[in-house]
Amino acid sequence: FLDNGSIVHERRVELIRDRFLKFAQSLRGDDEVVIEATGNGTAVERLLRPYVKRVVVANSRLVKAIAWARVKSDKVDAATLAKLHAGGLLPEVWVADDNTIVRRRQIAERMGVLAQLVRTKGRIQAILHANLIPKYDGHLFGPEGRKWLAQLPLATEERAMIGRYVNELERVSAQLAELDKELAQQSLDDPRALRLMTIPGVSSVVASTILASIGDISRFPTPEKLSSYFGLTPRIRQSGDHPARHGRITKQGNSDARRMLVEAAWCAKLAPGPLRAFFTRVQNKRGAPAAAVATARKLTVMIWHILSSEQDYAYARPSFTAMKLRKVELKAGAPRAYGKAGPGHDYWIKEIRDREAQYVERAERAYERMVAAWKEKPLHAARE
Known part of the structure; x- marks a missing residue:
């Protein structure tokens, strides 16, 4: 706690929702709180917002006083953040609104599902490559391509692996279609x-x-x-009077x-x-x-x-x-209008x-x- 340029109080707060909420309720309405941008920073900012004047999220990569400090601990970092904010030198991160946060989580989930889909397809391709099987002329993961996969001359365990991967593709593809449906609905309303x-x-x-x-x-x-x-x-990159590169x-x-x-x-x-x-x-x-x-x-x-x-x-x-x-x-999900x-x-x-x-x-x-x-x-x- 920094007041008039001096640290007047120090304490450690547990990041457990109920206990942290009690800490937030103990703050004053004219307090300004500084936190670092971390994985749970959004939840911390949301809990603090109703009880204080302002919550400032600091960009830890740009806080050079922390990144280059020889002595680095939670106590030192907290004091440095408070002093930088009091002096108007703290690089801040924009705090997203609730709708943007929801959309970001949906996009992050979609990217994770898409990456899983690509990995599964890559594993099937690796099995085919290891067995010197030429490339399929068509859509490998469509209905005809899956029939072709089922008839390949592969070992029993490799055939079973491809079967599991194909089932995984169906499950992940359904998840991706559901996420794309949600994003399409949001886009039409925006x-x-x-x-x-x-x-x-x-x-x-x-x-x-x-x-x-x-x-x-x-x-x-x-x-x-x-x-x-x-x-x-x-x-x-530029140094001295030399031209920029x-x-x-x-x-x-x-x-x-x-x-x-x-x-x-x-x-x-x-x-x-x-x-x-x-x-x-x-x-x-x-x-x-x-x-x-x-x-x-x-x-x-x-x-x-x-x-x-x-x-x-x-x-x-x-x-x-x-x-x-x-x-x-x-x-x-709109119905088709035939005729x-x-x-x-x-x-x-x-x-x-x-x-x-x-x-x-x-x-x-x-x-x-x-x-x-x-x-x-x-x-x-x-x-x-």
Whole structure:
């Protein structure tokens, strides 16, 4: 307890809910509490919030006084945190609201289920590779692929292992479908997610992952800040008067959101429009992987503008977006309407689909002409 620059009291609090709640009730309404960002920091912040003036969550990685301390203990760390906060020098972590916390937990659970699904498929592939079995021509984990697996000339124990792995795939796939259904329902009820899905390559899962990571877009004053938050900005090293050196991206921040943005960039490559032109330009110069990362950063800038201005993507195709949203509705559990033309029906009318494709292709050509003008007349020459 720090009061007027002096430590007036020290005590250790047990992180057991009932006992910690009694401690929170003993605090004053004008107290400010500092905690470190840890695995149970969210629960601690929630319990403290109603009883004190403010709960500050500190970024332990940036608290250099703690990271570099020669003497490090809970008592020393607590005193250092209190003094840094009193002096206005404490690097804080944004405290997410309840809806964002729920969405983050859902995304974390989905990523765990997806990783388990990938591991199980990899184990089946490893057994096939160890027995010199060639690659199956089709969807290995579909109905026909599973029949093919059951007829392979394998040892009894390996056949039993594949059977267990196939059963595990069915169980995990059902969990993943249930989580995707929940995320689809949330996306349909969130205007921010609906706006993000007007961007090519951004699905309900991608939109939910990005929104779970961002929370409140107003805490990022510029799109560069958001790109840095996702770890999509290059490392910069500079010493003295020497020119700065730019390296690979920092890969700091939420890795799940960054991975989703890169996947969305690969999908955006296939859709006509300025994003595809940008991807192709970088690909011709530095290769496809670098183009995917650069396009992911471009997507981040677009996301910042879309969420900040509360407007849809400028080059969205209405019929394609309606068809995408209809698929999200079906994933969320909406009934199929046979014989009834819904909002996504226009996409299957060739004239409408071609007209929208021509519109975004003209935007793509305009971007290419703009880049060509840059090469013919550099920016500094234009300024002169």
